[in-house]
Amino acid sequence: MEQQTSPTPRNLDSLTPRQIVEELDRYVIGQRDAKRMVAIALRNRWRRQQLSPELRDEIVPKNIIMIGPTGVGKTEISRRVSKLADAPFIKVEASKFTEVGYVGRDVESIIRDLTDLSINMVKTAYLEKVQKKAEDMAEERVLDMLLPPSLSSPSFETTEITEETSEAPAQKKQDQQESTRSKLRLQLREGKLDNRMVEIEIKERGGLPVGIISNIGGMEDLEHNLRDMLGGMMPGKKKNRRMKVSEALKFMAQEEAQKLIDMEEVTKEAITRTEQSGIVFLDEIDKIAGREKNTGPDISREGVQRDLLPIVEGSTVNTKHGPVKTDHILFIAAGAFHVAKPSDLIPELQGRFPIRVELEPLTKDDLIRILTEPKNALVKQYHALLGTEGISLEFTRDGIEEIAATAVQVNDRTENIGARRLFTIVERLLEDVSFEAQDLQEKKVVINAQYVRDHLQSIVKDEDLSRFIL
Numbered sequence: 001m002e003q004q005t006s007p008t009p010r011n012l013d014s015l016t017p018r019q020i021v022e023e024l025d026r027y028v029i030g031q032r033d034a035k036r037m038v039a040i041a042l043r044n045r046w047r048r049q050q051l052s053p054e055l056r057d058e059i060v061p062k063n064i065i066m067i068g069p070t071g072v073g074k075t076e077i078s079r080r081v082s083k084l085a086d087a088p089f090i091k092v093e094a095s096k097f098t099e100v101g102y103v104g105r106d107v108e109s110i111i112r113d114l115t116d117l118s119i120n121m122v123k124t125a126y127l128e129k130v131q132k133k134a135e136d137m138a139e140e141r142v143l144d145m146l147l148p149p150s151l152s153s154p155s156f157e158t159t160e161i162t163e164e165t166s167e168a169p170a171q172k173k174q175d176q177q178e179s180t181r182s183k184l185r186l187q188l189r190e191g192k193l194d195n196r197m198v199e200i201e202i203k204e205r206g207g208l209p210v211g212i213i214s215n216i217g218g219m220e221d222l223e224h225n226l227r228d229m230l231g232g233m234m235p236g237k238k239k240n241r242r243m244k245v246s247e248a249l250k251f252m253a254q255e256e257a258q259k260l261i262d263m264e265e266v267t268k269e270a271i272t273r274t275e276q277s278g279i280v281f282l283d284e285i286d287k288i289a290g291r292e293k294n295t296g297p298d299i300s301r302e303g304v305q306r307d308l309l310p311i312v313e314g315s316t317v318n319t320k321h322g323p324v325k326t327d328h329i330l331f332i333a334a335g336a337f338h339v340a341k342p343s344d345l346i347p348e349l350q351g352r353f354p355i356r357v358e359l360e361p362l363t364k365d366d367l368i369r370i371l372t373e374p375k376n377a378l379v380k381q382y383h384a385l386l387g388t389e390g391i392s393l394e395f396t397r398d399g400i401e402e403i404a405a406t407a408v409q410v411n412d413r414t415e416n417i418g419a420r421r422l423f424t425i426v427e428r429l430l431e432d433v434s435f436e437a438q439d440l441q442e443k444k445v446v447i448n449a450q451y452v453r454d455h456l457q458s459i460v461k462d463e464d465l466s467r468f469i470l
Contacts, residue, residue: 017043020084027080027376028073029369034357037064038081041330041355045085045277048328060327063312063352065285065342066334068359071418074334078281087277088118088270094333095287097304107307111317114278115324119270123261130260131253138252139188142245145198146188147181194246202241202251267321278329282308286335289344305346312352362418367404370419371395378422382430389437391445393430398449403429406456410470413463424470429455 015023020039021032028035041062048059066074075091082089090113097107127134187193243251288304311317314327333353342356362370371379372395379400383393407421429452433445459469 015043015084020081023084024077024080027374028076029373030362030366031068031073031077031359034066034068034073034077034359037355037357038077038332042081042085045330049276057327060314061330062355063331064333064355064357065353066332066357066359067337067342068334069336069338069361069416069418071416071420072359072362073419074359075281075283078279078332078334082279085277085279086121087279088114088121088274089279089281090114090117091281091283093284093287094282094304094308095284097288097307107304107311108317110280111274111311111324111326111329112319114280114329115271115274115319115321118274118278119267119321122270122273123263123266126261126266127257130257134257134260135249135253137256138249139185141252141256142188142198142248143181143184145200145248146193146196146245147177147184188245191246194244196245197242198245198248199240199242200248200251201238203238271322271324274329275325276328280329280331282331282333284335285333285345286337286340289335289337289340289342302346305349309346309348309352312349361416364401364404364408367407367419367422368400371400371403371422378426382426386430386433386437386445390443391433391437391440392443393433394444394446396446396448399447399452402449402452406452406460409460410466414467414470421470425456428459428470 017036017039020042021035024035024039041064044059044062048056051059066077068074079089079091090110092110092113184193288301311326312331314325316323316325318324331353342350342353371377379395383395386393403422403425407425410425411417411421429447432455433440456470459466
C-alpha cells in the first residue's frame, strides 16, 4: 500500500475575513453584512483550531440566520464560502422534512448525506495523488494482454523474430521481450493501439435489486443503506467484456487507483472533516416556523423544529461510515420570512442561531452589476455560448440598463424573485437568436435599449401575460 498523506483543505489560515469578503465579491454583488458574517464564522473555525484541545471543544460555531427575499444571494454566499474553505457543504430545504412518525425524510439524513459528500471529496483528493501510479499500472496490465506470453507466436509487426533469436540463450530472449514491450508501450502512448480490442474481466457488485423497497413511501434511505451493506457481503458476478484499448486503460486505471487508496484512512479523514468543517445550509427555514393551534396537514412544523434541535445543538448521528458528531458543524439557515418571523421559531432553536443578518432587496444598480461584474456574469455566459455558433453578441450599456429596469419592473408587479428574474428576461430576449443562430446571415447581434424594448415591451405591458412568461 502506498504511503499516503492526509489531504488538507485550502490555505484557510492565509485568508483573513477581509480577503474572504473580497473573494465573495467576485461572485456575489452587494450584501456586505451577510458576507462579513460568514467570513467571520469561517475565520473563527481557523482560530478555534489554534487553541488547546480542552478549550477547543468548548467553543461552538455561531450559527447564522439569513433573512431576505429569494434571489438575493443567500445560497450563493454559503456555497462560495464552502468552496473557498474546501469544506463539505450540503443545501437542504427544511420543508422537505417531517417530524418522526410522518411520511417524509428523517432530519438525521442531512448529516448522513453530508458525510457521504465528505467521503467523496476526500476520496477524490486521494485518487488524484495516486492517479499517475495507477495509470502506469493500468498500462502494464494492458501490455500484458497485448503482448503474447511467448515470443514463439508474435502478433505485432514491431516484433521481429528470426530463427537465430529463437535459438538464442534465455537472456537474449528476455532482452528481445523487453525490446518488443518497449516498442509496444511507445505505440500505446502514441494512441496507435487505441482501437484494438481486448477482453477484460469485470466484477459486478452484488446487492438488492433497484426499487425493491423504495416503492414504499419514505423508505429510500433504508434501501440505500441496505444495498450498501449487502453489496459488500454478497459476492458480485464476474464476466468478461470486450472493449477498446483506450477504454480499457481508463477502466483499469480506476481499478488500480481504488486498490492504492486506504478506504479506512479516507473514511477517518472524511468524518473528521465533516465534524470540524462541515457546513449545512438550511433553506426555507421560515416554512417550518410558527406554532399550530389546530390539527391538520401542517401539524408537523413544530415537530420538524424539535427534530432539528438536537442536530443543531450537537449530537451524535449514526451513519454507515460510523458515528458523526454535529457539535462543530456550522449551520446557516435562510428564509424570506415574509409571512412568519424568526421569533416564530421555537425558543430553543432560536437560541442556536445567535447571528441574524438581513439581506437587502436588489436595486436596479445591483442588477446592472450582477449582469456584468461577477466572474460568471450572465452576459459573459451568453457571449461564450453563442460564440460557439460564430455569433458575436454585444450588450451595450443602455441595453443592460434596460434589462435591469425591466427586471425591477416585473419583480415589483409580480412575485419578487430577485436576480433570478434576469435569467427569465435574458433567455426570452435571446430566444430568436438562440433558435436561429446557425441560419443568421448577420453574425453580429447588438443588444441595445431599443432591441430590449422591441422584444419585451408587449409582454411587460400585459401584466397577466408577464406573470406567465417573465
